[in-house]
Amino acid sequence: MATVTPTPSPRRWWALGALVASMLVLGFDLTILNVALPTMAEQLGATTGEQQWMADAYVVVFAALMLPAGLLGDRFGRRRMLITGLGIFLAGSLIGALAGDVTAVIAARAVMGVGGALVMPLALSVLPSLFGPDERGKAVGIISAASALGMPLGPIIGGWLLDRFWWGSVFLVNVPMVAIGVAACVFLLPETRDPSSPKVDTVSTALTATGLGALIYAIIEAPGRGWGDPLILALFAASALLLTGLVLRERRSVRPMLDMSLLAHRGFLLNAVAATLVTFILSGLLFVLPPYLQAVLGHDALGTGVRLLPMMGGLIVAARGAQPVVARFGPRAVVTAGLVVLAFAALLGSRTTAESGYGFTALWLSVAGVGFGFSVVPAMDGALGTLPADRAGSGSGLLMTLRQVGSAIGIALLGSLLAGAFRDRLDVTGLPAQAADTAGESVVAAHLVGGETGSADLLASANSAYVHGMGVVLLVCGAAALVSALLAGAFLPDAPRAETSEAPDMAVAEADARQ
Structure with missing residues (x-):
């Protein structure tokens, strides 16, 4: 990657501050939504599957676009694309804050994933233009600390906001941070490019996004529809074909993106x-x-x-x-x-x-x-x-x-494993069919139904069923970790x-x- 030898200047540390702000907001956005999901499930009526999509929409888009986003920065200018990424992230945050239903929240998270995919690699790639080899390690360490600090800050900031404001505040908190980052990038960051980098392969990008999307959709919807449902099987098959096509295409490419x-x-x-x-x-x-x-x-x-x-x-x-x-x-x-x-x-x-x-x-x-x-x-x-x-x-x-x-x-x-185990263990005896279906959507929904019907038995069953489902998830995690340790x-x-x-x-x- 072509770099420009930086001239030591106090401005570079202010520029690093802009990058730290960008990485900090991405860091706590990875975890801030988790603590908000139960509140959002209650106020928006989101099922467990919809909560999974609220969390996964960001990650799927992020994973699919991170590599091509880095190449766009190399080709069209890292500062320009970093500012563009922050702007897209800001737009997604505003959409999320103003959303009135689950679909809008999922769409907002997907837009934020596009912005995050631009910000994450480019925030690191501009460092060689700011710092020489003797200072670069210190700069990377500061950014590493900011990114690590964001993860534990996310649930705390999210919890504090939810106790005082409405759930949209977990999106709105991004606005001042991103605005500061954009202003600092405009005035402090130098522009750098690497025209010799590989071109963005739109076909590979599309294969990645659609293949991952089909796989995630199938996994999330399977507990409700059944793992043998024709749509679920078709989605798994389509995902396998798309991702296989991605691997074959990238292996034949002279300068592969992946x-x-x-x-x-x-x-x-x-x-x-x-x-x-x-x-x-x-x-x-x-x-x-x-x-x-x-x-x-x-x-x-x-x-x-x-x-x-x-x-x-x-x-x-x-x-x-x-x-x-x-x-x-x-x-x-x-x-x-x-x-x-x-x-x-x-x-x-x-x-x-x-x-x-x-x-x-x-x-x-x-x-x-x-x-x-x-x-x-x-x-x-x-x-x-x-x-x-x-x-x-x-x-x-x-x-x-x-x-x-x-x-x-x-x-x-x-x-999905949790949702299936919870639904199988939950005792909805005596409830009307519609109330029973609602209670089976999530532990939050079961508590709402229990509160409305005054059923202490349903509340106790919901707690027991959720803990059972969490125990199943933890057993799977433990077994997977143990097998990995042996390997x-x-x-x-x-x-x-x-x-x-x-x-x-x-x-x-x-x-x-x-x-």
Whole structure:
């Protein structure tokens, strides 16, 4: 990627502040909606499937467009496309704040995904034009901290807003942050391009978006329609054909947008699978936990956000402390141990009952956070560390795309598993057919029906059914983590095989910042 050697100037740190604001808002937007979903489900009448789409619309679009968005910045100007991305993100936030129904919220989240796909890679790609090699590591570290800080801030900010304002405030909070970012980019960032970068392949972009969209739609709709429903089977088949077409097209391309040949590197492939699985589990847990904390345990939105901090705290502490442990014991041992800890936490969490209380939840959440941190960061570093220096950029892009796909599938698959288990266990005996159908849509809906009918039995059944469904999800997460730990221990290489250079180091740091 062509770069311009920067002239040291105090302005570059103000410019970094603009990028930090952009990354911070993307960071807390990944988690701010989770704590708002129970409130939105109550006020908009959203089913579990619709809540999954509210969360997944952003992630699916983000994953499909991140690579072509980065190439657009290289070709037409990174500052210009970064400002465009922030503007699109701002428009999506305004649409979400003013939305009056579930469809409008899903559309808003999709628009925000387009903006986020432009902002995320381009915020990192402008750093070489601002900072020399001696300062670049510090700059990437600051952006990494901003992105990491956004995740635990999301539920807290969202909870505080929901306790004082209407649910649209979780979208409206983006407006001042994005406006500051746009103004700072206009006045502080230099324009850079790389005309030699690959052209955006519109066919590959369309195959990615439609293939992922069909897959996610099938997974979310299957519990209600049935896994053998003709539409669901047709969507799975279409997704398989579209994604196979994507792989074949990219493999034949001279300058592929998504470099699938990187998966031939065993170390990259296995570490990428491990990092993707951890993201899959994390996204699923952040989807199923807020309704438990709010509907079952009865905490308000702010209390729910604060009670998610043990997992976030454990994740951040372990992520920051992973490197010394890797230096001492090797990446294979650390990734394997992290996955074992994660499996233990998930299996422990599956023992949660409706009467367990928050203390038990905080315990296994803390352990889960430690497992996440010690598995995902060494896995990402290990994936990129196995690649030659000239493949570090494309490897980083592929790795982050795989992680976003894992996030989308985690929300869809684990959310659908939860919905099916909840509906099967919920006792709606004696309720009218329409009320029974409504109660089966989600634990929030069941509480609303129970409140309207005065049925204490329905409320108790809803809590028990939801905790049962969450336990099933956690058992699946634990089993998946344990299988991954066994595979990591058996097959992961114990040290990077490529030459050490600044390029892969930068790619690793950039990938960390994009978490």
